[in-house]
Amino acid sequence: MSSAARIAASRAGEIVGPANVIDGADELAGYEVDGLGPGAAVRPGTAEEVSELVKYAAAEKLAVIPVGARTKLDMGMPPARYDLAIDMTRMDRVISYDPGDLTLSVEPGIPLTKLAATLAEHKQFLPLAVPFFEHATVGGTLASGVDSPLRHAYGTAREFVLGLEFVSGDGALTKSGGRVVKNVSGYDLHKLMLGGIGSLGVVTRVNFKTFPRPTPARGFFAAFETMEKALELRQRIMSSKLSPLTLDLGSPGTAELFSSATAAKIVPEAVTADLPARGKWTISAGFWGSTDVSARYERDLRQMAADCGAARVDVIGEDEIPGQLGRKREFVAIVSALSPGAVVMKLSVRASQLRGAQTEARNIVAGAPIDYATLTNGAGVIYFAMLPRRAGDAAQACRQAAGQIMKAITALGGYATIVRCPLELKREISVWGVPREDFPLMQRVKRAFDPCNIFAPGRFVGGF
């Protein structure tokens, strides 16, 4: 440990107590972000401690990365500097919960599973079906901006985070929004922090709107020989009067992934319906309601699937929902576990471009030693996974393809970013894609929040 790091650790120790300073080399290795480790890591217990830590960091110009369960630290670009990790996992309490009002306030270090258990006592839930669910914390989930298959019905976190309390770059404990479900008091600063991967501040409290649990839910599943037919069903459902909870399109590669032993390890809950779909394009949807409502969904979905020429249709019961939703939720985790060299891209396009975008991406990888799998959610976001068949030239081909896909999607008027990839790729291209014309506005946001540029420098869009 360098002497600067030692001083930092000891000063931070005064703030959080020596027991909450992590300075052993082994343990610190767990805080590495893209190969770079911090000088020290600390685990504050209160918002005030976070504020003190940030004030200290700002005064010393130390680079800070707030972390939760560390499941998604490889998002974004490698940090330019990294002195102090602020580990939020000690701040894991439910601060208040008003089930009758469907509102909740928690500390950011609370694991999603613990939160889900609290909400389940009142038959409520949060639609945060995000990858690495078993480990992830609320804070990390919000900061990483990952979406969930459930966004089709519930939207992303921006739709149900009512307010945040956070420590901005000058160490001030700040808040925006509130605890009520409707509110226009002041600027919605908290929206900027969702998906900001910790580049604007350290979240110390999150206020949510909660939802009644959609149970019993059921699942619908249709397999097709071609993408075109599957997309036709998707469009039919989209313009029908049905409002399913989820509506996802998987490629044959995805059916393959989901039936793998790796998938079963990550999501132990059983599925049967997906298994015979190997080699097919699949549409899977969840829905819920009374017997009558469910019957209506089933009838209409079956009819539409038949009209679109489905090769096979299944309706699954409540017992298989965790397995089906879990696999979709863990798509990125399954891909990563199967292939450490995998590149997962997020491609957002209009519904009318889904076919074009997938076709372009497929054509780009065709002929290369790459397997691919795609999962497209109800919002028109395509997760496009490239799995190199071997190291060396295949890995190189993935890198090349990623760049080409970015160009192609941008040309379609969409957005392409890289969610997960080997570090080498980040040396060649920005995972955030080409900076857009709104970049100067983002610079202004960053300056207002983090004037000394201490938060996660280098990781975010455009090198923040």
Added chain:
Amino acid sequence: MDHHLLHELEHLLGHDGVLSRPEDLLLYEYDGSVEIARPQCVVFPAKTADVVRIVELSNRYKTPIVGRGAGTGLSGGALAREGGIVVSFARMNRILEIDIENHRAVVQPGVVNADLSLAVAHAGLHFAPDPSSQRACTIGGNVSENAGGPHTLAYGVTTNHVLGLEMVMPTGELVRIGGKAADAPGYDLCGLFVGSEGTLALVTEVTVRLTRLPEAVKTLLAVYDRVDDATETVVEITARGITPAACEMLDGWTLRAVEAWVHAGFPLDSAAVLLIEVDGLREAAEEHAAQIAEVCRLHGAREVRVACDEKERDLLWKGRKNAFGAVGRLSPTYYVQDGVIPRTKLPETLREIDRIGKENGFEIGNIFHAGDGNLHPIILFDARDSKQFQRAVSTAEEIIRFCIKMGGAITGEHGVGMEKDRLMPFLFSEADIALMKRVRDEFNPAGLLNPGKIFPTGKGCGEVRVRSQRNGAETDSTHEESSPA
């Protein structure tokens, strides 16, 4: 105003694109609020390039500039608090693109909210945010205020339906953020700019999401002899996890005012009514309507009526949406508040509003978005009596403070504007406000765009608007005036 500036504006927009005679400006010194402030001129750009030039001129002449939609805002947002140029978007009112397949539309900011829904109804779509003022207010104004409406309970407010903006920054730059696809990389700038009350940029184009119309709609009217029973019903509906599409409440005083004018069928002897709507699949709407009717009866509703046809449904909603006009017939001046509270605190808060009103000698009417906990107490006062006006303002403040104590906020949908700037410190700390200010100063460095809004200025509540003459005439001629919220 500098006559060189005026000259340049006229040169840019033509004589009919600029108003500067005092009698013309009179119309622009107010909006829907009780505030008043007169600009030096009003300009009517026809295209984005005009807006860019106007902003450049405002910078060159160091003159404040304020955007204006229909002027229905209820917090003084569109008023030129420090004088200067009002930029009316009345001429930028074209729907630029309707993209049925992708459920998107691209519109100019001056498009009237209801016109967009009408334009896409043939495809079974609508623009979901439905402020009660939707026949008049503009999408630019909705974006700036992050407007809500009765049906935002289930469908979300404006920010949930805006995907992209074209904006002219106060520095004169023309910028696009977001677009038709989801999740533009980087910070959620749309999330910041929607609801920024015209203080960060002038919006020249809006890309919105269109929403499918439901298959079935059921509208219920539950009638109560006690206000508490009505509020308890709302608490239980929320707690049971039934989300109606809309859940509005009118108390006895308000419904009598409405009934005298609109004849919507609200029983005159009742203490409160709930107007509840459910929608969705036929099967689901039926079930939810039955569940809600059950909860209403359980909580003492003496009658639960289900609108049997479109006509009856429209009549009920007309009663709700014309309440403002109805109140205007009773009192020339009234002050509408916009507090929000957790839904579990509704019964307690309504009792407290009643108490505060009595203590200060006001009868306070309540007509509001009960399902969201978004209150709209209406305080009637006589504008000729300045003491009474001051008391109305302090009474409203007492109500808002109570909302904050309940865990609520100072405004649910009308915005802070120049009306509630002094209430901001009740809700936000110095550090909170300082960061918001830093953000504003980054985008609006010279402070020329819509100055004197949102942030506490230390000035008192503005001069009250005396609208007795106007109002009397207006309410008789236009039957379509809407109610606050």
